[in-house]
Amino acid sequence: MKDDRILAGIACSQVLAKLSDYFDGELDANECAKIEAHVRQCDNCARFGGAFTTIVAGLRRSIEAPSSSASAATARLRSRLGLPE
Numbered sequence: 001m002k003d004d005r006i007l008a009g010i011a012c013s014q015v016l017a018k019l020s021d022y023f024d025g026e027l028d029a030n031e032c033a034k035i036e037a038h039v040r041q042c043d044n045c046a047r048f049g050g051a052f053t054t055i056v057a058g059l060r061r062s063i064e065a066p067s068s069s070a071s072a073a074t075a076r077l078r079s080r081l082g083l084p085e
């Protein structure tokens with residue numbers, strides 16, 4: 001990537017590569033601390049990390065409450081297709 005910078009001992013490309021492991025809690029405390037320190041100092045990663053956090057939070061919400069929204073969407077689709085509910 002063109003804006004690869006090394007901050008807090010870790011490069012942007014490494015932060016981005018490890019971000020999903022970070023959110024899955026698969027990194028050790030040392031790596032988490034490096035990533036957090038990098039993101040605090042790096043606009044690029046802060047922007048990307050912020051967007052990523054929002055996406056993950058949205059996914060978690062939809063996983064936690066799947067049945068109501070899924071059945072509502074199915075009902076809408078069925079009525080649009082003229083199928084019985």
Ligand SMILES: [Zn+2]
Nearest residue numbers: 012042044045
């Ligand atoms: Zn960065």
